[in-house]
Amino acid sequence: MNFLLIIRDQTSPIGEKASPPSASAPFCEPERILKAYGYDVLASSVERDFRRKIREADAVVLQMPIPGIRVWANLTAKLKAVPLMWWCSEMTAVSSLASSKNEGEGEDDIPVDGILTPSMSANELHWALHLGAKHFLERRQWMEERTQLISRLEERKWIDHAKGILCEINRISEAEAYEVLRKRAMNERKRIVDISALIVKAHQQLKT
Template identity: 50%
Template sequence: MRSLLVIRMENIINDPDQATSGLFPEIMLEENGYQVQIADGDSSARVLRLLGEADAAVLDLPIEEIPEWEKLLSQSRPIPVLWWCSPQTASSSAEACETEIAIDGILTPSMRDRELHWALHFAAKQCMERQQWASERKQLQSRLEERKWIDMAKGILADMKNISEAEAYDLLRKKAMNERKRMVDVATAIVKAHQLLQS
């Protein structure tokens, strides 16, 4: 991870003396060998354009604004998202911390070089795990949806043909094999045809 995109609201820090005190993430990151691009949080088009070149995004924003940026970033492409926790961005109320946000790590102005490198490393790892969990969740939801259609079709076939659900399942499986279709596709067709005939 070498290239980072810092996203901040233009008005978050107004005091130029804070730049020398290390409260800007880009100063600390550049001092530690990272390439940094800065994007004004008011321009989402620029953020998305710069995101294509970045290995991670650092949000220099109050915690209340993270969810909307997190959503925008996740729609673009999977990328580690870190929060720059400084006195300015952490000045929110305790209720803001209860908001569900999926950030992969936190950076602070007091971090030393090794702490910074490890935080970025673990953020990349956390991002990969988060993407894997999202993929597995999507697959499980898809399987549950397929199972629902198959169970409904089994019930319809069992009632119509006056057979057990096990026999209805075998009938459904054979029909899918004969038509060279997926079982869920055959089941969906049966359920929709039955619903059409019932209405």
């Protein structure tokens, strides 16, 4: 993981005086710290610029309070699958706490894969990014499994609805209704769920 893209929320201070990577510096610029540790760093705070630069990034570093994270996380997900790391400085931490109290923003479902802080050493940053990348892969796998599960549940609804219609109209059992769906799907070279959807929609049109 060599190329990092830093995203600053437009409401965050930009162009602060650079500080050395120490915990005592409240506005440490992540660019300076990450570059000093050997990473190639790009930065952006504008969506159009971000869309161009994300192509080169191995990970995105979000330098902003928590309420701004979800918007950028959603945009990132549409453009490229990369780990999301939160730059948790004194400024972003304090702003996040204030926002969560004022707006009731949840803190348990932040869509990030890890946290980076200005006080981290080169080795600490390396391992934080490494573990963040691992968490990202696990999160991505979980999301894919969740999507597949939701899709299967939706398909089951169509099939069960179609079986119910066939049972009612033809006065047959569920097993026989499923066999009707299966044979028609084979004959028309379509999926059973597609045949089921056609039957359900045709039945609904007849009832209206």
